[in-house]
Amino acid sequence: MIDIRDVEIIAPNFKRRLSGVTSTIIQLIPVQRALGQKIAALGPGLPASLPHIRFRDLIHLWTPPAGRKHRVWHARRNVEMLPAIIMRDLLRMKLKIVFTSASQRKHTGWTKWLISKMDAVIATSGKTSAYLEVANTVILHGIDTARFSPPADKAAAKAAVGLDSTKKIAGCFGRVRHQKGTDLFVDTMIRLLPDRPDWIAIIAGRATAKHIDFENRLKTRVTATGLTDRILFVGEHTDINEWYRALDLFIAPQRWEGFGLTPLEAMASGVPVIATDVGAFPELLMNSGDGPEAMIARDSLEAMASAAALYMDDMPLRETLAEKGLSHVLEDFQIDMEAKRIAAVYRSV
Structure with missing residues (x-):
């Protein structure tokens, strides 16, 4: 576990089963931390080696981290957007919400509403971006080129x-x-x-x-x-x-x-x-x-x-x-x- 006072970005993972989204979180967090981003995961289904915070730590979200006005909550699923909206808009916690969309289909009215409440939206491809009705930034996934590299022989x-x-x-x-x-x-x-x-x-x-x-x-x-x-x-x-x-x-x-x-x-x-x-x-x-x-x-x-x-x-x-x-x-x-x-x-x- 990590002290939430040292966390500026929260990456929730509200799905126990391994999925592409979960894999993205697992691969990105160590790289983000190596680049100086003060990020921690929240939720089940992630390796213990990743820096985590606990659900009970969320009570501290009324107080922003030192030198910041807000924390960032980086959601990747509907179930991760909704609690963030409640915390930000109803509980008035010091939170900004970023959502990454990988979907390549028309969104339901519920999903469109959730997305409309985001502070920023990332699309994982140009095709995904075309299905979004809000401003977004296209950021394609990358890979670990040290792990995936050509053989010497x-x-x-x-x-x-x-x-x-x-x-x-x-x-x-x-x-x-x-x-x-x-x-x-x-x-x-x-x-x-x-x-x-x-x-x-x-x-x-x-x-x-x-x-x-x-x-x-x-x-x-x-x-x-x-x-x-x-x-x-x-x-x-x-x-x-x-x-x-x-x-x-x-x-x-x-x-x-x-x-x-x-x-x-x-x-x-x-x-x-x-x-x-x-x-x-x-x-x-x-x-x-x-x-x-x-x-x-x-x-x-x-x-x-x-x-x-x-x-x-x-x-x-x-x-x-x-x-x-x-x-x-x-x-x-x-x-x-x-x-x-x-x-x-x-x-x-």
């Missing part, structure tokens, strides 16, 4: 995660479910691998209870084609950065995505990326400039198979895309850049 990186170092590897990472397009990746590999004996494919990620049958059907499909030793379901891993380093091609096959960090993580790892045109992906990827576009139509097996075949069969093209992707991430998508841009919004209120 690609063969050693493959061996380190137990994969055949003599093979080239295509990967698809994330939750295993229809929305994530895992079936499109599997069907693409079923189509392409028989003619490419030097390639294998891996699916890294977990299927929750609701999606186990979907995963099992995919495994059955792979077994029926005789490719069980070349299309591997490797499960969920905390050291996913090590698995990225083993890849020669990453495919993000999502049918829908709120934001999606996997293309950035792959590019930061020096891996060429093919992604569908969903979520923030069009804002994250950039055309290589001298090669085919790596952005493909969503929910199209033909587009995915065509793009994957092109890059699997052309090593110079993969190297060009990987090099440009890595430079792109280092220039625009490092997590400390995101933290600094958020700090500017805090200062504005």
